[in-house]
Amino acid sequence: MSALAFEEVSYQYPSEDFDIIDRLSFQVEPGSFHCIIGASGCGKSTIFRMTNGLLAPKGGTIRVDGTPIAGRKGYCGYMPQKDLLFPWRSVGENVALPLEIQGGYSRKERRERAEEALADVGLPGCGDKMPQELSGGMRQRAAFARTMLTGSDLLLLDEPFSALDFLTRISMQEWLLDQWRRHHKTILFITHDVEEALFLSQSVLVVESTPIRALTEIPVPASDPRDRSCLKDPAMVELKEQLIALLRKQVAV
Numbered sequence: 001m002s003a004l005a006f007e008e009v010s011y012q013y014p015s016e017d018f019d020i021i022d023r024l025s026f027q028v029e030p031g032s033f034h035c036i037i038g039a040s041g042c043g044k045s046t047i048f049r050m051t052n053g054l055l056a057p058k059g060g061t062i063r064v065d066g067t068p069i070a071g072r073k074g075y076c077g078y079m080p081q082k083d084l085l086f087p088w089r090s091v092g093e094n095v096a097l098p099l100e101i102q103g104g105y106s107r108k109e110r111r112e113r114a115e116e117a118l119a120d121v122g123l124p125g126c127g128d129k130m131p132q133e134l135s136g137g138m139r140q141r142a143a144f145a146r147t148m149l150t151g152s153d154l155l156l157l158d159e160p161f162s163a164l165d166f167l168t169r170i171s172m173q174e175w176l177l178d179q180w181r182r183h184h185k186t187i188l189f190i191t192h193d194v195e196e197a198l199f200l201s202q203s204v205l206v207v208e209s210t211p212i213r214a215l216t217e218i219p220v221p222a223s224d225p226r227d228r229s230c231l232k233d234p235a236m237v238e239l240k241e242q243l244i245a246l247l248r249k250q251v252a253v
C-alpha cells in the first residue's frame with residue numbers, strides 16, 4: 001500500500017481561472033525519500049498544502065496509507081521553509097506543540113517527550129532555551145523535532161534548509177538522511193537545489209510544466225547509505241546536468 005497516493009487530483013485557487021493542479025496522479029512508497037523539484041511558482045507547495053489538508057482539492061482523492069485524508073487529522077507532519085518557532089514559547093514548548101494540539105498529555109509528559117525529541121535531534125537540554133538563542137541549524141533541528149512529535153509516518157518538508165548557509169546546509173542534509181534511516185519515515189522534500197535533491201533522494205520527482213498534470217520520477221543512481229562523494233560519480237554529474245536542463249526548459253516556456 002502506498003504511503004501517499006494522489007488520484008486524479010485537481011486544484012484551482014479561487015482568484016485564478018485555471019487548475020494549477022490538473023488531474024494529477026502519483027504514488028509514494030512507504031519509507032521512501034523523494035525530493036520534488038520544479039521552477040518557482042509551478043505549484044510544488046500547493047501539492048503539500050493539499051496533502052496536509054490546508055487546501056481541499058477541487059476533484060480527485062488523496063490517500064495516506066490507503067485511506068482518503070478527508071476529515072482526518074495527524075496523518076502527516078509538515079515543516080515549512082521558515083521554522084515558525086513561536087518566539088514567546090520556549091524551545092521545549094514549541095516542540096511539544098503537536099502533543100498540546102492532540103490533547104491527552106500532562107504538562108510533565110509533554111515536557112519529557114519534548115526533551116527526548118530534542119535529544120534525538122542533537123539538542124539535549126535545550127528545552128528551556130528561547131528560539132532566539134538557537135542558531136539557524138539548531139532552529140531547523142528543533143522544528144524537525146516538533147514535526148517528529150506529530151507521530152506521523154509521512155513528513156512533508158518544504159525547502160527546510162534554504163535559508164541556511166552552505167556548510168550548515170550540507171551538514172543538515174547528512175543529518176536528515178541519518179534521521180530518515182533511523183526512523184523509517186516517508187519523506188517528501190521540496191527543494192530548488194538540484195545537488196540537494198540528488199544527495200537526499202532515492203528518486204527525484206520533477207515538475208516539468210504548469211498546470212501540474214504529472215510528476216516525472218527520475219531514479220537516483222546512488223546506493224544507501226551514501227556520502228557526499230556520490231555527487232562526483234559520473235552518472236550523478238550527468239543526471240545533475242539533465243535535471244538542470246529540464247528546469248531551464250520550464251523557465252524558458
Ligand SMILES: Nc1ncnc2c1ncn2[C@@H]1O[C@H](COP(=O)(O)OP(=O)(O)OP(=O)(O)O)[C@@H](O)[C@H]1O
Nearest residue numbers: 013014015016020039040041042043044045046047
Ligand atoms: N492563495 C493563492 N491565491 C492565488 N494564487 C496562489 C495562491 N497561493 C499560491 N498561488 C499561486 O499558485 C502558484 C503555485 O504556488 P506554489 O506556492 O504552490 O508554488 P511553488 O512551486 O511552491 O513555488 P516556489 O518554488 O516559488 O515556492 C504560484 O503562481 C502562486 O502565485
